[in-house]
Amino acid sequence: MRTQELREFSPRKTPVQARSGVTVEAIQEATIQVLLEHGRERLTTTRVAERAGVSVGTLYQYYPNKRALLFSALEQHLSRVGDAVERACREQLHQPLEPMVKGVVEAFVDAKMERTDISLALYSIASELDGEVLVRRIGTRGRNALATMLETAPGVRFENVQFTVMMMFAAITNATRAVLESGASPKMVRMLRRELVLLCHGYLACSGTPKLE
Amino acid sequence: MRTQELREFSPRKTPVQARSGVTVEAIQEATIQVLLEHGRERLTTTRVAERAGVSVGTLYQYYPNKRALLFSALEQHLSRVGDAVERACREQLHQPLEPMVKGVVEAFVDAKMERTDISLALYSIASELDGEVLVRRIGTRGRNALATMLETAPGVRFENVQFTVMMMFAAITNATRAVLESGASPKMVRMLRRELVLLCHGYLACSGTPKLE
DNA sequence: GGATTAGATGAAGAAAGCTTCAGGTTTGGA
DNA sequence: TCCAAACCTGAAGCTTTCTTCATCTAATCC
Numbered sequence: 001m002r003t004q005e006l007r008e009f010s011p012r013k014t015p016v017q018a019r020s021g022v023t024v025e026a027i028q029e030a031t032i033q034v035l036l037e038h039g040r041e042r043l044t045t046t047r048v049a050e051r052a053g054v055s056v057g058t059l060y061q062y063y064p065n066k067r068a069l070l071f072s073a074l075e076q077h078l079s080r081v082g083d084a085v086e087r088a089c090r091e092q093l094h095q096p097l098e099p100m101v102k103g104v105v106e107a108f109v110d111a112k113m114e115r116t117d118i119s120l121a122l123y124s125i126a127s128e129l130d131g132e133v134l135v136r137r138i139g140t141r142g143r144n145a146l147a148t149m150l151e152t153a154p155g156v157r158f159e160n161v162q163f164t165v166m167m168m169f170a171a172i173t174n175a176t177r178a179v180l181e182s183g184a185s186p187k188m189v190r191m192l193r194r195e196l197v198l199l200c201h202g203y204l205a206c207s208g209t210p211k212l213e
Numbered sequence: 214m215r216t217q218e219l220r221e222f223s224p225r226k227t228p229v230q231a232r233s234g235v236t237v238e239a240i241q242e243a244t245i246q247v248l249l250e251h252g253r254e255r256l257t258t259t260r261v262a263e264r265a266g267v268s269v270g271t272l273y274q275y276y277p278n279k280r281a282l283l284f285s286a287l288e289q290h291l292s293r294v295g296d297a298v299e300r301a302c303r304e305q306l307h308q309p310l311e312p313m314v315k316g317v318v319e320a321f322v323d324a325k326m327e328r329t330d331i332s333l334a335l336y337s338i339a340s341e342l343d344g345e346v347l348v349r350r351i352g353t354r355g356r357n358a359l360a361t362m363l364e365t366a367p368g369v370r371f372e373n374v375q376f377t378v379m380m381m382f383a384a385i386t387n388a389t390r391a392v393l394e395s396g397a398s399p400k401m402v403r404m405l406r407r408e409l410v411l412l413c414h415g416y417l418a419c420s421g422t423p424k425l426e
Numbered sequence: 427g428g429a430t431t432a433g434a435t436g437a438a439g440a441a442a443g444c445t446t447c448a449g450g451t452t453t454g455g456a
Numbered sequence: 457t458c459c460a461a462a463c464c465t466g467a468a469g470c471t472t473t474c475t476t477c478a479t480c481t482a483a484t485c486c
Contacts, residue, residue, distance in 0.1 A: 013462090013463090015462095016461090016462065016463090017452090017453065017454085017462065017463075018453095019452080019453085019462090019463075019464095020462075020463065020464095023463085023464085039342050040340075041341070041342060044442085044443060044444080045443080045444065045445080046443075046444085054464075054465090055464065055465045055466055056444090056445080056446095056465085056466070057445090057446080057447085057464065057465055057466065058463075058464055058465075060444090060445065060446075061463075061464080064445095065444075065445080066443090066444065066445090123340065124340050127253075127336065127337050127340045128254070129252050129254060160404070163404055163408065164408070166388070166391055166392075167384075167388050167408050167409070167412055169391075170384065170387040170388040170390070170391045171380075171383065171384035171387065171388065171412065173387065174383040174384065174386065174387030175379070175380050175383040175384065177383070178379055178382075178383045179379075191373070191376055195376065195377070195380050195420065196380070198416060198419045198420055199380055199384065199412070199415075199416040199419075199420075201419070202412075202415030202416045202418065202419040202420075203411060203412040203415045203416065205415065206411045206412075206414070206415040207408065207411055207412075207415075226432085226433090228432095228433095229431090229432065229433090230432065230433075230482090230483065230484085232432090232433075232434095232482085232483085233432075233433060233434095236433080236434085257472085257473060257474080258473080258474065258475080259473075259474085267434070267435085268434060268435045268436055269435085269436070269474090269475080270434065270435055270436065270475090270476080270477085271433075271434050271435075273474090273475065273476075274432095274433075274434080277475095278474075278475080279473090279474070279475090427486105428485105428486095429484100429485090429486090430483100430484085430485080430486105431482105431483085431484075431485095432481105432482080432483070432484090433480105433481080433482075433483085434479100434480080434481075434482090435477105435478100435479080435480075435481095436476105436477105436478105436479105437476105437477100437478105438475105438476090438477100439474105439475090439476080439477105440473105440474090440475085440476100441472105441473090441474080441475100442471105442472090442473085442474095443470105443471090443472085443473105444469105444470085444471080444472095445468105445469090445470085445471100446466105446467105446468090446469080446470100447465105447466105447467105447468100447469105448465105449464105449465085450463105450464080450465075451462105451463080451464070451465090452461105452462080452463070452464090453460105453461085453462070453463085454459100454460095454461090454462095455458105455459095455460095455461105456457100456458090456459090456460105
């Protein structure tokens with residue numbers, strides 16, 4: 001499954017000359033734009049190509065099929081966010097709960113808000129069959145990093161870290177989504193950051209039990 | 214938009230005889246089954262009809278088009294959940310925070326778990342263009358009920374109830390979704406209930422400020 | 427029991443979109 | 457300058473799916 005998936009979605013040709021590099025980037029950007037403007041239902045390869053200023057044939061030289069196009073967009077975005085979260089978790093090892101939460105929330109929200117248009121556009125394709133796989137894969141990566149981090153928190157122990165992390169992760173991702181979908185004004189984003197820290201920290205404080213070192 | 218939407222999605226014919234009532238129910242059930250088995254991408258009207266044991270023509274006598282079929286399924290489910298939440302909120306007016314949270318969480322989780330297959334199947338179509346509208350509409354209903362309830366909590370005041378509720382709502386819905394998507398074993402569901410109460414109550418306790426009556 | 431209405435059928439028309447491929451253009455090195 | 461490789465084009469084939477409608481069967485009422 002894994003190999004087949006890679007074969008089905010891997011690019012046909014890697015850009016060599018500069019112009020094709022430009023072309024691929026134009027296609028990627030056009031994918032997002034079309035997704036935002038017309039929605040997933042009405043995203044067609046022809047329309048994406050048109051928007052990118054190239055012909056359909058060109059699109060098919062770099063992506064073996066339509067799903068690969070969407071898959072690639074989602075993959076790029078998700079791994080960027082996943083990396084940011086993992087990095088934040090690594091940096092907060094052995095810190096007290098509060099900075100841990102703050103670091104992770106900050107990293108996640110920042111990563112999502114860097115390109116709000118991309119984040120928004122991709123929600124709709126994340127529910128596609130192949131998208132789900134990616135979301136789950138990267139989600140697991142993030143949750144594992146979170147769990148590992150939490151276990152190093154001094155003075156606290158969690159009964160079931162996996163579950164606790166799942167709850168926290170669900171809250172963080174969906175609250176961020178809600179803010180994105182309601183416009184993501186700077187004020188909203190500021191509130192989101194603050195309230196997410198409150199929520200997660202409050203939860204962890206209730207959920208964890210004191211531990212004697 | 215509202216009228217047109219109603220026209221486009223409203224049934225063509227209302228069942229009169231008993232046998233057609235059975236037919237419509239079979240179609241509704243088949244929709245869920247096909248959604249679960251094949252996914253939204255490969256849900257076709259022909260397949261649904263086949264699964265329901267009727268012909269396509271019959272399906273089209275009760276639903277003007279494919280989207281109406283999905284819309285109807287989602288609508289039924291969402292309003293059932295929405296009603297449950299509204300009822301719970303009404304019942305907990307003027308109660309302390311803890312029972313409020315408990316009541317709402319219980320009601321929501323119960324409603325979602327009553328038919329886990331339906332809940333699961335519908336996530337994929339909630340992101341359809343028309344689905345989003347419904348989700349938002351019912352979501353707003355739920356959030357308003359929650360806000361109204363919270364404002365009657367004795368001894369607490371919230372700076373920005375709307376935002377607080379949005380956070381809580383996002384956490385509740387997505388944590389439930391995560392549990393559903395990972396199988397929703399009875400043990401998991403029990404933990405979900407408990408942890409959601411912890412999370413929400415912890416958050417509200419941190420977020421609210423004491424109020425002198 | 428005959429007429430009227432409700433319900434069911436499924437082949438076929440129509441539309442839409444994905445993908446290919448034969449042939450053209452541009453680039454860059456020899 | 458010339459050629460091979462990289463790149464681009466877009467009309468057309470192919471497939472898939474939605475939706476209709478002429479026709480048939482079953483139920484209901486008088």
